[in-house]
Amino acid sequence: MSGMYLDVDLCVIGAGSGGLSVAAGAAQLGASTVLIERHKMGGDCLNTGCVPSKALLAAAKAARGWRSAQAFGVSYAPPRVDFAAVNRHVDEVIAAIAPNDSVERFESLGVKVIKGTGRFVGPREVMVDGTRIRARSFVIATGSSAAVPPIPGLERVPYYTNETMFENTGLPRHLIIIGGGPIGLEMAQAHQSLGSAVTVLEAAQVLPKDDAELAQLLRQHLIEQGIAIRERVNIVRVEREGSGVVVALEAKDGREERIVGSHLLVAAGRRPNTAGLDLEKAGISYGPKGITVDARLRTSNRRVFAIGDVAGGTQFTHVAGYHAGIVIRNALFRLPAKVDYSSLPWVTFTDPELAHVGLTEEQARATHGDDITILRWPYHENDRAQTERTTYGLVKVVTTNSGKILGASILGAHAGELIQVWALAISQGLNIKAMAGMIAPYPTLGEINKRAAGAFFTPKLFSNGTKRLVRFLANFG
Ligand SMILES: Cc1cc2nc3c(=O)[nH]c(=O)nc-3n(C[C@H](O)[C@H](O)[C@H](O)COP(=O)(O)OP(=O)(O)OC[C@H]3O[C@@H](n4cnc5c(N)ncnc54)[C@H](O)[C@@H]3O)c2cc1C
Numbered sequence: 001m002s003g004m005y006l007d008v009d010l011c012v013i014g015a016g017s018g019g020l021s022v023a024a025g026a027a028q029l030g031a032s033t034v035l036i037e038r039h040k041m042g043g044d045c046l047n048t049g050c051v052p053s054k055a056l057l058a059a060a061k062a063a064r065g066w067r068s069a070q071a072f073g074v075s076y077a078p079p080r081v082d083f084a085a086v087n088r089h090v091d092e093v094i095a096a097i098a099p100n101d102s103v104e105r106f107e108s109l110g111v112k113v114i115k116g117t118g119r120f121v122g123p124r125e126v127m128v129d130g131t132r133i134r135a136r137s138f139v140i141a142t143g144s145s146a147a148v149p150p151i152p153g154l155e156r157v158p159y160y161t162n163e164t165m166f167e168n169t170g171l172p173r174h175l176i177i178i179g180g181g182p183i184g185l186e187m188a189q190a191h192q193s194l195g196s197a198v199t200v201l202e203a204a205q206v207l208p209k210d211d212a213e214l215a216q217l218l219r220q221h222l223i224e225q226g227i228a229i230r231e232r233v234n235i236v237r238v239e240r241e242g243s244g245v246v247v248a249l250e251a252k253d254g255r256e257e258r259i260v261g262s263h264l265l266v267a268a269g270r271r272p273n274t275a276g277l278d279l280e281k282a283g284i285s286y287g288p289k290g291i292t293v294d295a296r297l298r299t300s301n302r303r304v305f306a307i308g309d310v311a312g313g314t315q316f317t318h319v320a321g322y323h324a325g326i327v328i329r330n331a332l333f334r335l336p337a338k339v340d341y342s343s344l345p346w347v348t349f350t351d352p353e354l355a356h357v358g359l360t361e362e363q364a365r366a367t368h369g370d371d372i373t374i375l376r377w378p379y380h381e382n383d384r385a386q387t388e389r390t391t392y393g394l395v396k397v398v399t400t401n402s403g404k405i406l407g408a409s410i411l412g413a414h415a416g417e418l419i420q421v422w423a424l425a426i427s428q429g430l431n432i433k434a435m436a437g438m439i440a441p442y443p444t445l446g447e448i449n450k451r452a453a454g455a456f457f458t459p460k461l462f463s464n465g466t467k468r469l470v471r472f473l474a475n476f477g
Pocket of ligand 1 (some may be wrong): 013014015016017018019036037038039040041042043044045048049050051053054116117118119141142143144162183273276277307308309310315316317318319320349
């Protein structure tokens with residue numbers, strides 16, 4: 001490979017969610033494409049992120065199943081969890097998906113895949129080992145890594161991050177998790193359900209980007225399931241104790257509180273992977289949050305785009321995939337496509353799930369003042385939720401007073417599926433009337449969406465003559 005020189009249409013650095021999507025799209029459109037990956041094809045999502053975390057959560061759900069089964073009149077013995085076998089299940093799931101992201105698949109699409117670390121050597125050139133690549137456009141899709149907070153002593157104790165967590169083959173006795181974001185809470189529930197004691201330590205409040213009301217309801221539910229969640233903690237020190245760890249917190253009276261655990265997981269945010277790219281050599285501006293991009297995802301170097309986690313915005317696989325489409329339109333079709341996050345959904349895959357799209361109530365109030373209407377519908381009012389005994393949660397929708405849908409949050413079973421119709425409604429600028437008028441099959445959880453929408457009309461309905469009719473029917477009908 002040494003001493004090679006390539007001149008191509010597109011050079012993509014990083015073969016994760018974003019880079020793979022751009023490379024596949026570009027190659028299928030006939031652009032000569034180079035894809036550089038220094039570690040595993042598939043990036044974080046496949047190897048150390050979405051896929052292993054959801055596989056672990058699926059095992060956790062199976063382990064919890066015996067408890068909920070009793071309510072249906074079905075009982076079986078408490079499970080015996082073989083954590084090494086759980087770990088094998090996680091590996092099998094990754095292996096089943098991996099061919100989609102493999103070097104072989106991408107080479108069969110016509111992409112030239114180079115294994116190695118890419119770095120800029122000039123505004124139009126990237127080097128990987130001995131290979132020099134000149135391209136019409138570049139895409140930086142190098143992702144992010146776990147941020148390690150500056151807690152005294154942390155560097156001297158063993159701790160997991162998402163990169164090492166899924167290699168663990170023994171069930172932690174007491175897992176302490178620093179960070180109460182989506183990753184921290186998903187891992188907390190997964191381990192607690194599989195048999196660990198779990199303590200989550202959060203400096204602010206859990207899930208700060210979600211609707212505060214629903215996030216607190218989820219927090220409450222996780223606490224009731226047996227997870228210790230501590231918010232607004234100040235960690236002053238971490239140290240080793242025997243084979244485990246001690247996390248020292250500043251208590252209210254100024255003294256220290258010691259939490260002793262067997263294992264520690266750091267899930268306290270993400271740091272963009274910009275180090276080693278020599279961005280300065282290509283005139284690409286960046287900061288601690290990531291590479292600076294405009295709405296077309298262009299960096300300060302007009303030939304270079306940045307997408308996914310490294311671009312410093314909301315960090316999800318579907319965002320990286322969405323970015324890929326924007327870049328293809330800009331770089332290959334020369335269309336001025338811009339990002340629009342107004343209908344971007346996301347989900348925290350705890351049980352119950354927490355899903356969100358559009359504006360939260362707080363954001364809507366900040367931008368629309370009193371011109372907002374809040375609609376709620378609880379899961380326990382839904383017949384299917386009753387049959388399934390998944391009655392915890394609610395749908396909360398924010399509209400303008402004239403019914404334009406601004407945002408929706410859902411806490412409950414299958415929230416990640418139920419949110420999608422709201423994402424479509426917001427992206428199409430629909431009025432709440434459309435959702436209320438939709439015919440939903442009975443009995444489905446999806447009816448909750450329709451009923452939440454219908455609540456928009458309830459006060460109006462009951463404020464006129466119909467109110468008297470309804471009262472009449474209720475009494476005599
Ligand atoms: C535990 C966990 C759970 C998650 N769960 C979800 C979820 O359920 N849903 C969801 O939407 N998102 C989830 N995410 C987030 C998701 O994984 C990321 O948003 C997504 O992977 C970002 O894609 P990306 O292409 O920006 O980066 P990545 O997928 O991380 O890919 C970046 C790639 O670039 C490579 N690379 C870096 N530097 C170089 C270099 N100089 N040269 C060559 N290669 C380089 C890396 O090795 C890596 O393969 C989760 C993340 C974590 C950590």
